[in-house]
Amino acid sequence: MYRWLDERLSLSRLNKKFLRKAFPVHHSFFLGEITMFAFITLVLTGVFLSFNYEPSTRLIKHLGKEVPAAYASVLYIDSLPFGAVLRSVHHWSASIMIAAAFLHLLRILISGAYKKPREINWLLGLALLGLSVVTSFTGYSLPFDAFSVTATQIGYGIGASMPYMGEWISQLIFGGEYPTLHSIPRVYSLHVLWFPLLLAALIGAHMLVMLKQKHTQPAYAEKVAPGKILGVPMMPQQGFMMGVLFLLYLAVVFFIAGTWIAHPVEVFGPPTASTPAVKPDWYFIWIYGILQIIPGDLKVSLPFGAVMNSEFIGGVMIPGILGVVAVLLPFLDTRKTKLRYMELPTRHPVRTSVTFALLAFMLTTTLAGWKEEFGFSNGQLWAIIIISTLATYLVSYLIIISYWGRPPKGEAEEA
Amino acid sequence: MYRNDTVLPFFGILFGVALWYMAYLDGEHIARLAGHTPEELSVGQLGLITFGIVFFLFGAIGYISAWLEGSELRPGKHEPPGGVVPMVVIFLLVLLLAGLSGLFVNAIVYGLTEGPVKPAFMGQLAAAILLVMTLLLVVFKKFFVPDEVLVEDEHSEVPW
Numbered sequence: 001m002y003r004w005l006d007e008r009l010s011l012s013r014l015n016k017k018f019l020r021k022a023f024p025v026h027h028s029f030f031l032g033e034i035t036m037f038a039f040i041t042l043v044l045t046g047v048f049l050s051f052n053y054e055p056s057t058r059l060i061k062h063l064g065k066e067v068p069a070a071y072a073s074v075l076y077i078d079s080l081p082f083g084a085v086l087r088s089v090h091h092w093s094a095s096i097m098i099a100a101a102f103l104h105l106l107r108i109l110i111s112g113a114y115k116k117p118r119e120i121n122w123l124l125g126l127a128l129l130g131l132s133v134v135t136s137f138t139g140y141s142l143p144f145d146a147f148s149v150t151a152t153q154i155g156y157g158i159g160a161s162m163p164y165m166g167e168w169i170s171q172l173i174f175g176g177e178y179p180t181l182h183s184i185p186r187v188y189s190l191h192v193l194w195f196p197l198l199l200a201a202l203i204g205a206h207m208l209v210m211l212k213q214k215h216t217q218p219a220y221a222e223k224v225a226p227g228k229i230l231g232v233p234m235m236p237q238q239g240f241m242m243g244v245l246f247l248l249y250l251a252v253v254f255f256i257a258g259t260w261i262a263h264p265v266e267v268f269g270p271p272t273a274s275t276p277a278v279k280p281d282w283y284f285i286w287i288y289g290i291l292q293i294i295p296g297d298l299k300v301s302l303p304f305g306a307v308m309n310s311e312f313i314g315g316v317m318i319p320g321i322l323g324v325v326a327v328l329l330p331f332l333d334t335r336k337t338k339l340r341y342m343e344l345p346t347r348h349p350v351r352t353s354v355t356f357a358l359l360a361f362m363l364t365t366t367l368a369g370w371k372e373e374f375g376f377s378n379g380q381l382w383a384i385i386i387i388s389t390l391a392t393y394l395v396s397y398l399i400i401i402s403y404w405g406r407p408p409k410g411e412a413e414e415a
Numbered sequence: 416m417y418r419n420d421t422v423l424p425f426f427g428i429l430f431g432v433a434l435w436y437m438a439y440l441d442g443e444h445i446a447r448l449a450g451h452t453p454e455e456l457s458v459g460q461l462g463l464i465t466f467g468i469v470f471f472l473f474g475a476i477g478y479i480s481a482w483l484e485g486s487e488l489r490p491g492k493h494e495p496p497g498g499v500v501p502m503v504v505i506f507l508l509v510l511l512l513a514g515l516s517g518l519f520v521n522a523i524v525y526g527l528t529e530g531p532v533k534p535a536f537m538g539q540l541a542a543a544i545l546l547v548m549t550l551l552l553v554v555f556k557k558f559f560v561p562d563e564v565l566v567e568d569e570h571s572e573v574p575w
Contacts, residue, residue, distance in 0.1 A: 017572065017573055018573060018574070020565070021567075021571075021573055022565040022566075022567040024488075025419050025480065025484045025485075025488055026418075026419050027419055027423060027424055027473065027476065027477035027480055027481070028423070030472075030473060030476045030477070030480070031469075031473060034469060034472055034473070079531065080526075081522070081523045081525075081526025081527055081531070081532060081537070082523060082526070082537050082541075084534040085534045085537050085538045085541065088534070088538070092465070092468075095461060095462075095465040096465055096468055096469060098465075099465045099466050099468075099469045100469045103469060103473075208574060211573055211574050212573070212574060212575065214569065218417060218418055218419060219417045219418075220417055220418045220487050221488070224487065224488065224489070224490070225490065225566045227569065228566045228567060228568065228569065229565075229566070229567040229568070229569055230488050230490070230564065230565075230566055230567075231488065231564070231565060231567070232484065232488070232562070232563065232564060232565070233563055233565055236560060237484075237560070237562065237563065240483075240552060240556045240560060241476075241479075241480060241483070241484070241556075243552055244476070244479060244549055244552050244553055244556070245472075245476050247545050247546075247548050247549040247552060248472065248475060248476060248479075248545075248546075248549045249472060250541075250542075250545045251542045251543075251545035251546040251549055252468055252471065252472060252542070253468070254538050254539075254541040254542040254545060255538060255539055255542035256464065256468060256538075257538055258534050258535050258536070258537055258538010258539050258541065258542065259535050259538060259539065260456055260464070261534055262456070262461065263455075264454055264455050267453075267454045267455045268455070279458050280458070281458055281461070282458045282459065282461050282462025282465065283462070285458060285459075285462070340569075344417065366462075370459070
């Protein structure tokens, strides 16, 4: 059989060219693989969900009550044997994909792997993280329960606050001013077709560029095989490791998803006229936190009658500035020669400390999302955010240079 | 970042467990405030458990990778040790897998004919099956798959 196929498709050549590719071995590379396996799980569980979900807000009778068809179809999915678990796995995997992609990005950042020649893959990775968040957000609205409708309205409001084009973009995504009759079909199409296709294309491009440029290697590889790629063949060794990780991923996620159903729609109930007190999903809480601590009446007038309001400044502009800095990073912090080996974070105290400070900023702005519950004033929260961010930078910088010393000048510039 | 050691994976597992425990304490706090245990997780709990899962997976696969592949690669071919004990372990794991799979199919059929089966039971049963499959693959790779470490030119024809 193999010979028959080989004569027609030159499988032995494929094996020699692709399946013998050397994969460097380092535990930190698995963060990218966790992201990819989360995406695969999302596609597989998403197929099951799409067989049973009805993307419509028309009212139907369910157990004697009139509820939206979308909401009723999610209750139907939950009633199927294993249905609630698969829906919960889908929800948890969406969260895991975002968290793993974020940690993968931090690994790239602290090991300098965004530098020449990997600038393109850094940009593709940023696009993937952004698109993962948007795709997850569109999925959040689909159950059409009281919680998801209110949480989606917060996101809709932030998107619509962009001067000149915000209202237009938000209405394009949600088929009008959310929630309308057209919202769910429009968002459903984006969530199950166009965004996953775009994600798959970006992941393919990310992989292809990585295969061409090779991984950055662990630093010890320079000692063992200088100037070469040291690694295990893709098949069978790397294939086995990927299989182990995928099965382990599924084991952990099925355990968690079965034990804690991520979004129990029957608890939240169908949408009602009164708005329940909800917060957006966890990956938006840091933005929600910023919105909580800037004055609600903040307004900056722009030409042609447009206005920059507090929603835009807190929800779009501040995250946007961070995004622009991330896009520019590989062109600002660059090097003349090709980066072959992962840089040690301790040899780059400024970059490592800035990364920790960024984490402190995101953690404290997330804390601000619970402003009312903690009873903090805006002044207190601003002080916590600013002091924590600066103190984290200073403390981590001092720890690194006092424990590992300052890097030699040449090393800091080139390696 | 220097070698494939278990320092960061150790902290990964530690962080994972700590984040999960924080989510548990958060749940206890919410239950105290509400006067009952809510049926849903808060967004804070969801975020903490999510990062807990990723850190735990990173730590676990880090330990497995260090055990199966070593902390530093050495070029060449390396024969697997093989042995009777791993063979017996694989046999027992296959038996366990068959038993658990049978139970899973029964639970699905029961759900279709008799009525709903608790999601927690189904999820944990599926997790047990997948965990046994993971262990099977790990033991097989460690004791029966020959290892090979390649040294490749940086400028290859892959993919173009």
